[in-house]
Amino acid sequence: MSDPVLLDVRNLSVEFSMARSRMGLGPPRSLSAVSDVSMRVAAGETVGLVGESGSGKSTFGRAILRLGEVTAGEVFLDGQDMARARREDLARLRRETAMIFQDPYGSLNPRLTVRQAIGEVLYVHGKVGPGAAEARIAELLDLVGLDPALMDRRPGDLSGGQCQRVGIARALAIEPRLIVADECVAALDVSIQGQIINLLMELGQRMHLGMIFIAHDLAMVRRLCDRIAVMYLGRIVEEGPTEEVFKDPRHPYTRSLIEAIPEIDPARGLPSAPLPGEPPSPVDLPQGCAFHPRCPLARPECCAAVPPLVGPRAHRAACILAPGGRLNEAGGNLSETLSATPHERTMTC
Numbered sequence: 001m002s003d004p005v006l007l008d009v010r011n012l013s014v015e016f017s018m019a020r021s022r023m024g025l026g027p028p029r030s031l032s033a034v035s036d037v038s039m040r041v042a043a044g045e046t047v048g049l050v051g052e053s054g055s056g057k058s059t060f061g062r063a064i065l066r067l068g069e070v071t072a073g074e075v076f077l078d079g080q081d082m083a084r085a086r087r088e089d090l091a092r093l094r095r096e097t098a099m100i101f102q103d104p105y106g107s108l109n110p111r112l113t114v115r116q117a118i119g120e121v122l123y124v125h126g127k128v129g130p131g132a133a134e135a136r137i138a139e140l141l142d143l144v145g146l147d148p149a150l151m152d153r154r155p156g157d158l159s160g161g162q163c164q165r166v167g168i169a170r171a172l173a174i175e176p177r178l179i180v181a182d183e184c185v186a187a188l189d190v191s192i193q194g195q196i197i198n199l200l201m202e203l204g205q206r207m208h209l210g211m212i213f214i215a216h217d218l219a220m221v222r223r224l225c226d227r228i229a230v231m232y233l234g235r236i237v238e239e240g241p242t243e244e245v246f247k248d249p250r251h252p253y254t255r256s257l258i259e260a261i262p263e264i265d266p267a268r269g270l271p272s273a274p275l276p277g278e279p280p281s282p283v284d285l286p287q288g289c290a291f292h293p294r295c296p297l298a299r300p301e302c303c304a305a306v307p308p309l310v311g312p313r314a315h316r317a318a319c320i321l322a323p324g325g326r327l328n329e330a331g332g333n334l335s336e337t338l339s340a341t342p343h344e345r346t347m348t349c
């Protein structure tokens with residue numbers, strides 16, 4: 001990461017308070033949606049954030065843009081902590097960041113034309129002088145590959161892909177430096193997904209944007225992202241340069257996610273051992289490593305404490321068996337460590 005750090009998230013946590021049990025008994029409970037997450041994004045860099053449904057990806061994305069709660073931690077944008085920002089600093093955050101959402105229709109007001117939807121952003125952020133809006137809207141539409149002749153259409157007259165391009169044009173209208181794209185192609189046809197990904201790659205490079213790309217689709221993340229962070233139940237369990245993580249996954253959870261992608265190696269067929277079960281409830285997390293109840297490599301030590309993210313250089317994993325982990329100081333890969341330290345599969349935590 002040679003470019004300057006644009007976003008520096010430190011130990012971010014988001015908790016939601018939950019209703020007491022139906023009987024009204026017991027202490028109020030809370031749900032840890034994001035726990036102690038740190039992440040850096042440089043200008044011009046795209047970081048993929050992946051993980052199963054409910055792992056906290058959207059909560060994290062919303063929290064760093066202050067579109068959602070922050071319970072603890074710091075969110076530095078150019079060195080200024082936005083987690084505690086007040087009104088005028090929040091205005092700066094709004095000017096410099098944008099979020100692109102999953103639902104291309106739902107994220108646009110159905111009553112506004114494309115011209116009004118983009119024009120609104122330009123006016124609110126004071127991006128154009130009187131008389132200049134039309135030309136700027138046409139320029140933005142051109143930038144996202146849309147014919148400016150669509151300017152007077154409404155979302156209902158556009159395809160999903162066209163709506164998503166309008167959503168991206170709206171995000172770009174504020175000239176942001178950081179974009180959080182939350183499952184922004186998941187609702188589109190596969191052929192259109194590729195086009196939008198290409199567009200984001202091109203715009204990211206051309207405009208030197210920092211981008212957090214939240215997705216379920218690992219193959220897409222592999223194409224688009226410089227680095228990847230894998231979340232499980234609110235924590236990052238592995239992070240590193242994308243190719244390193246794909247070629248040498250160090251957390252058993254990452255390994256199972258990658259093994260489940262058929263297109264990585266079409267000759268390999270289906271994964272030999274798909275990940276069993278569902279993640280535990282985030283209201284009642286297991287002790288130690290939250291992945292251990294589903295982990296094919298789990299051992300009693302996994303229940304002792306939440307393993308820290310460790311590893312040589314920028315590729316790190318939160319597993320005691322990963323290189324640099326408590327049971328793997330020799331630094332071998334997961335399979336080597338397993339053969340060196342045989343164990344009973346029965347787990348009692």
Ligand SMILES: Nc1ncnc2c1ncn2[C@@H]1O[C@H](COP(=O)(O)OP(=O)(O)OP(=O)(O)O)[C@@H](O)[C@H]1O
Pocket residue numbers: 016031032033051052053054055056057058059060282
């Ligand atoms: N406003 C809220 N109040 C209470 N719990 C919430 C709230 N928002 C999210 N959660 C919970 O926080 C956890 C993380 O949710 P989040 O939507 O961030 O996950 P996600 O990784 O984005 O999932 P998906 O892939 O399905 O979009 C989940 O257990 C969810 O139920």
Ligand SMILES: [Mg+2]
Pocket residue numbers: 057058059182
């Ligand atoms: Mg989400």
